[in-house]
Structure formats: structure tokens, C-alpha cells
Amino acid sequence: MLELATPVQYVKGIGPRLAEILAAKDIHTVDDLLHYLPFRYEDRLNPRSINELRAGEMATVIAEVRTSGLFRTRRMPIFQMTAGQGRTRLRCIWFNATYLRDRFKPGQMVALYGKVEEDQYGGELQLVQPQFEVLDDSNDGGSSGAAEQKAAASLEVGRIVPIYESAGQGRLTSRWFRRIIHTALENLPSGLPDAIPAAVRSHLSLISPRDALWGVHWPEPGESFDDLQASRTPAHIRLIFEELFFIELGLELKRREQKAQTGIAFRLDDPVREAIKKILPFHPTTAQKRVLKEIASDMEKPFPMRRLLQGDVGSGKTIVAFEAAIIAIENGYQVALMAPTEILAQQHYFSARRILENAGYRVVLLTGSLEDERKRETRRHIAQGNAQLVIGTHALIEKKVDFANLGLVIVDEQHRFGVMQRFKLMKKNPSKDRVGTAALGRPVERSSANIGEPDVLVMTATPIPRTLALTLYGDLDISVVDEMPPGRAPIVTRRVGDERSDEVWQFLRKQVAAGHQAYVVYPVIEENEETELKAAMKMYAELSKKVFPDLRVAVLHGRMGPDLKEQVMRMFQKGELDVLVSTTVIEVGVDVANASVMVIEHAERFGLAQLHQLRGRIGRGAAKSYCVLMTGGKISEEGERRLDAMVRTNDGFKIAELDLELRGPGEFFGTKQAGLPSFRVANIIRDRKLLEAAKHEAAAVLAGPNAEVSQEDISRALVHMRSRWQKTYGLVEVG
Ligand code: ADP
Ligand code: MG
Numbered sequence: 001m002l003e004l005a006t007p008v009q010y011v012k013g014i015g016p017r018l019a020e021i022l023a024a025k026d027i028h029t030v031d032d033l034l035h036y037l038p039f040r041y042e043d044r045l046n047p048r049s050i051n052e053l054r055a056g057e058m059a060t061v062i063a064e065v066r067t068s069g070l071f072r073t074r075r076m077p078i079f080q081m082t083a084g085q086g087r088t089r090l091r092c093i094w095f096n097a098t099y100l101r102d103r104f105k106p107g108q109m110v111a112l113y114g115k116v117e118e119d120q121y122g123g124e125l126q127l128v129q130p131q132f133e134v135l136d137d138s139n140d141g142g143s144s145g146a147a148e149q150k151a152a153a154s155l156e157v158g159r160i161v162p163i164y165e166s167a168g169q170g171r172l173t174s175r176w177f178r179r180i181i182h183t184a185l186e187n188l189p190s191g192l193p194d195a196i197p198a199a200v201r202s203h204l205s206l207i208s209p210r211d212a213l214w215g216v217h218w219p220e221p222g223e224s225f226d227d228l229q230a231s232r233t234p235a236h237i238r239l240i241f242e243e244l245f246f247i248e249l250g251l252e253l254k255r256r257e258q259k260a261q262t263g264i265a266f267r268l269d270d271p272v273r274e275a276i277k278k279i280l281p282f283h284p285t286t287a288q289k290r291v292l293k294e295i296a297s298d299m300e301k302p303f304p305m306r307r308l309l310q311g312d313v314g315s316g317k318t319i320v321a322f323e324a325a326i327i328a329i330e331n332g333y334q335v336a337l338m339a340p341t342e343i344l345a346q347q348h349y350f351s352a353r354r355i356l357e358n359a360g361y362r363v364v365l366l367t368g369s370l371e372d373e374r375k376r377e378t379r380r381h382i383a384q385g386n387a388q389l390v391i392g393t394h395a396l397i398e399k400k401v402d403f404a405n406l407g408l409v410i411v412d413e414q415h416r417f418g419v420m421q422r423f424k425l426m427k428k429n430p431s432k433d434r435v436g437t438a439a440l441g442r443p444v445e446r447s448s449a450n451i452g453e454p455d456v457l458v459m460t461a462t463p464i465p466r467t468l469a470l471t472l473y474g475d476l477d478i479s480v481v482d483e484m485p486p487g488r489a490p491i492v493t494r495r496v497g498d499e500r501s502d503e504v505w506q507f508l509r510k511q512v513a514a515g516h517q518a519y520v521v522y523p524v525i526e527e528n529e530e531t532e533l534k535a536a537m538k539m540y541a542e543l544s545k546k547v548f549p550d551l552r553v554a555v556l557h558g559r560m561g562p563d564l565k566e567q568v569m570r571m572f573q574k575g576e577l578d579v580l581v582s583t584t585v586i587e588v589g590v591d592v593a594n595a596s597v598m599v600i601e602h603a604e605r606f607g608l609a610q611l612h613q614l615r616g617r618i619g620r621g622a623a624k625s626y627c628v629l630m631t632g633g634k635i636s637e638e639g640e641r642r643l644d645a646m647v648r649t650n651d652g653f654k655i656a657e658l659d660l661e662l663r664g665p666g667e668f669f670g671t672k673q674a675g676l677p678s679f680r681v682a683n684i685i686r687d688r689k690l691l692e693a694a695k696h697e698a699a700a701v702l703a704g705p706n707a708e709v710s711q712e713d714i715s716r717a718l719v720h721m722r723s724r725w726q727k728t729y730g731l732v733e734v735g
Helices: 015-024 030-034 146-156 174-186 198-203 209-217 225-229 234-260 270-279 286-300 317-330 342-355 372-384 394-400 424-428 466-472 498-513 526-547 562-574 608-615 637-648 652-669 688-702 711-729
Strands: 040-043 058-072 077-085 088-095 109-118 125-134 160-163 306-311 334-339 363-366 389-393 406-414 455-460 477-481 491-497 517-521 553-556 579-582 595-600 625-631
Touching: 030 174, 040 225, 058 088, 088 109, 146 174, 160 174, 174 209, 198 688, 209 234, 234 688, 234 711, 270 317, 286 306, 286 317, 286 455, 286 477, 306 317, 317 334, 317 342, 317 406, 317 455, 334 342, 342 363, 342 389, 342 562, 363 372, 491 498, 491 637, 498 517, 498 595, 498 625, 526 553, 526 579, 553 562, 595 608, 608 637, 608 652, 625 637, 637 652, 688 711
Parallel strands: 088 125, 306 455, 306 477, 334 389, 334 406, 363 389, 406 455, 491 625, 517 579, 517 595, 553 579, 595 625
Antiparallel strands: 040 160, 058 077, 058 109, 077 088, 109 125
16 A cells, blocks of 8 residues: 555655656655646547548547658658558658657557648648557566556556656656556555545535546546646646645745734824825825725734735836835834845935935935945944935845834835845844834834834735735735826837838937937847847947937946946936937836837847836836837747737736746746745646635635634644645745
């Protein structure tokens, strides 16, 4: 008998050598092995006879190898194999497939799966590039005796057959996995424990773990083929839900623990409200008012706020952050605002000075490029509590700075995900009690109830679809600024081929003549930084000397020193430059309302999210803005879809969803930094409905014990969750 926790090497037919190959696929235990799901299924229940095939359909054919060989055409080698059923024959071809040369022997039975097409001459049917499997193949993984081979053969035909990704450079074939997983399933104890509480099981009509495991690997003949391919059979749903449920249970628990910590209960009375009103340079949008209310109500509560403030580029998150800062400062606490880059920290500092310093608040900037003496002095101000709002980059504030009494931490992540670092700042307060700094002459005694963890507000411009945000930031509450400030003319986006650059420059010139400014962005991707930077500089030379010799053109790139960068940015901000040629360094947070044109060179090389972020730099004023996506060279199909999406929509959420679809969640978030768990069976895009259900159910369980969920149910679920989190999801502890 096998237990789920048994190491795979003890499954019959595996052993230590093959276990190593499996370990590379993260398969360590029987449980892992059984969660290695087929990526598709083949209907070999009703394999087709060759003479009933029709052009255009996908079909499984089981036939006998007759002849095979490699043909060299002028363009490429083509491998051809003819398979037969009695007198009928079917040709199969594979392009560039010299590796198939010795694969087939006459008389072998093969299962073939692929698209039926007419050949280009006589309209005879053939299978093009079919998937195949030699059914009586003995050189396959471990050795097997005659009796086993017979049993194994019956796994190959006459049923719906699971197809697995092979492992170990093809050493462990799909067929090998079929046999091994079948063996493992047969040796499982009949009653597997179920850690999902009975009430939850019944809400979702979940089948038992054992039935689910059998069902995903060896579906019953009556199972819907569409459901199988879409991972929507009861068996799939059970396994996917289970995975998501225990993740959500962990996140929900974390959230509850955070809420149980002592925080700071900020006071929100009329003087504080007045102070907020005084700084507002414009009427906040309805969305801004709503999120401020959500934030303020968190801040009033005696446990620490952990809130994500999400909003598309340009939606106006900064002012909301400043409003929250005022609540903390007026209560006698300090506020830290961390930005991902120096440029962005500087930009926040400029806005803060304009908006807050004018109202009498003490704002300091602490970045790496300050002189040492200035740095020391600034740190002293912070430690003594003189500085009320401290702006800096993530790194600086994290490492060396002591606060007198930090009450609120604002993390501006833009679209970078530093989820793991975000709570480090909370430990910054000295342990001894102190009197809060006097704000505007209103000293505030820190009552003993008010010593606690600072509040944390994380701002992100990545419009994460809500369900995803729930998983990613499951331990955070979420506020969304889902409305743009008024008076923004929409951005018109066009794609133009390189060959029409003259027209583009003419257009840009016209916009400048009308008093606007323009960005020209050139891709510099890290891997090719050297050569691409050269290309960008060449283009800058061309633009400044030949195309626009009469305009004020400057360049901005990542290799420039911070002082020079700042100087250029400031000139552009003040309107002393007409055209800013730039690499992607302008992507984050730069705010120049008069810039109305952005030309992106080689737009096909940028990711979708990046294009959208870049475009967010224009359309910030009342003038109609234009984004020109210039393309040159070959564009992949995916590239076409990205460009197409940019032209079609300005909606960051739609773009994010498409981006997720194109790249997959791992790439989209950069799995590790995001702390995104690696899933065994779930796919958070495909399974978003189940994710929401899982979250809901997890919260309900932790709200127990009650009539539905017993204390034992809860304990069992938590024990299971803890072992899962440690073993499988590898989530880093936060905070
Ligand atoms: P983001 O959410 O990308 O950080 P910002 O906070 O930088 O956006 O705001 C973008 C621009 O919109 C800024 O110039 C800001 O002053 C302006 N803005 C924000 N809110 C409003 C509003 N309610 N009315 C008018 N302009 C606003
Ligand atoms: Mg911003």
C-alpha cells in the first residue's frame, strides 16, 4: 500500500534513478505524482477507421506501420510514414523530422492523433505532424515483463487516454507516466482522508479525493470530452478547488492575524478633515473620495491597515496618498513614502513640496545621490521626529533610517512587485514610548492604546484583475481608483510602419509648433543593453541634428548619472525642452501634462503592460494626445496581438487581462518577486471563478466553529494547510 506522502522512488517501476528525474519536475511524493495531470486526452475509445476520415477534423487512428522514410525536398527534409488498417492506408508526414528516421518498424501498432488534411496534389487524405505513440514499444522507461506489457497495452486503447508531458528529455514518456500513475492509483488505500470540511464539500458538490484522482487520470468512458479538455470535469474541479481553498485558507488566516495585532487608532476629527481639504488643488473624483474613505476608516481602527491602492496610470493615486499622510501627520506621526526609483522619489518630492510644504508640513527627500553630510542631517531630522513626511527609494528607507514615531508607510510600487519587502518598514519604530511630534502647533500625546504597528498602504498601477489581486494580495484589502480625473481627452493610438517615419516626424513637429511636448521612446532591453543603447544614441543624434535641428531635443537613459537625469527631467517638466528622446526610464510615474505625443520605436519589442505604462505618460492634460507605435522588422503573432490591443483600448484592466492571457501569470508577475504560489493543478486565469469560491469558503470556515463547521473541521483543515504551504507553495513569510 502507498501513502500519499510516500516518496515516489518506492512506487513500483520508479526507483532512485528515475526519482531524480521526477524531482526535477517537482515530483517528490506519490501525492505530487498524482497531481501531475494530463495536459490533454485522446479519445481512443472510438479510434477511427481510415476510410471514414474527413478533411479538417482531429482524429485518433490506430494502425500498423507499413513503410517509413526520410525525403529531402529542396526546402527541408520531410519524414513520411504510411500506416495501414487492412487494405486501407494513410500517409503521415512530419516536417524537418530527421530524428524520426529509425523510430518506426514495419508491423508495429501505432496510435496517431492529429489533423486530417488533403494533400496538395490529388486530394488524398493524410495526417500532418500527428502526435504518435508506438503501442508495443518496449524501449520505454523502466523494463517490464510480458504480463505487465499486456496490461499496459490495455491502458493505451479502447478508452479515453491521458496524455502527459514527458520528462527527462523524453526518457519518461507519456506512456510511462500512464503506467506508473495507474500503478500508484491502484495501490492507494481505499479511503483517502479529506481535509476539506464536509460543509464546504457539499456547497460545491465536490467528489471524494480518490474519485477525483482516478477521474482526472482515467476518465470514465461517458465523461464529456469537452469538459476534460477544459479541465471542467467534477474530478478536475475537485482538485483545483482543493488547491485554491488551502491557499485562500492560509491567506485568510494571515489577514486575521494581522487584524489581531495592535495598530494605531488615528483620530479623524474636524480639524483633520479641514487640514485635508486645505491641501486639495482640485476637486477629487468620486473614486478618489471613495478610496480615501476606505483608507481613513482603516486608519481609525486600532489594528494595522494593510491596504492595496490600485489604479491605472494617471488615475490620481498620489493625492490620495497625501491625504492619508495628512491624517497620520495631524495625529502626530511620521509618514514614509517609498518609490521604486530615484526619479520617481524625486517626482513625489516635487509634488509633496508643492502641495504639502506650502501648507506648512515638513517634507524631506532621502536618496542615495545626496551628499553624505546632507544624508546624515536628514537622517537626524527623521530620528528626532522633525521630518513629517520622508520620501525615498525602497532601499534607503529600509536599511539605515530610524524614525521617531512612524505611523504610516506608503509604498509606491508602480508596476513593480516588491510584495515581499513591503512590510519591513513596520519594524522601524523604537520600542520606547515617545510623545508624538507636534504638527502645526498641536502636540499630541501618544496614549498607550496608540503604540503599535504602522499602517501600510501599497500603491500599484498594475491593474490586476480583481480575482487575481485576491490571491496575490490575499492578505491585503483592496481599494480601486476606477475613474480618471475629468477633462482628459482620450489618447489616440496608431500603428505605423518604420517606412513612414517622415510623416510621423512631421506630425510631431506640428504638435510642438502648437506648444506641446513630445516623447520618443526607444527600447533598451537589459540583455542587449550595450548594442541597443548605441542604437538609441544614434537615433538621438539623428533626431537632434538632422530631423529637428531647430527644436530643443534631449536624451534620457539609464546609464546617465542621477543628477543629469534629474536635470533633464526638470527641464522637460518646465517646458524647456520640446522633445525628450528616452529609453524606458520615463516609464515610471513621470508627470508632464503638456506632453501630448509619444512615439514608441520598435513598439513590437515591448511587453503589453510596458506599452500601456509608457502611454500613461501622455494624456495627462486637456489636450488631445497621440501615441504612435512605430514598428520595424518582423512581428510575431503575439506581437501583433499586443499592438492590436493597444490600438483598440485604453482600459488598463482589459490590457492587463489580455497580457495575462498572452504571457501567463508567472511571467506577468515574475512569480518569485510576486510571491505568487506555484500551482500544481490550478490556473488562476482559467479558474478565477473557483478562486473566488475558494476565498469565500475559506473565510466562512475560519469564521467558525458554528452549526456547519466544527472545531475539528477547522483544525484538520489548518493542519493540512500548513503542511501544504510549507511543502508545495513555498510562500515566503511576509511581515
Ligand atoms: P497616478 O495614479 O498615475 O499616480 P497621479 O496621482 O500622478 O496619477 O495623477 C495624474 C495627474 O492627474 C496629476 O497631474 C494630478 O495632479 C492630476 N489629478 C489627480 N486627481 C485629479 C483630480 N481629481 N482632478 C484633476 N486632476 C487630477
Ligand atoms: Mg503615481
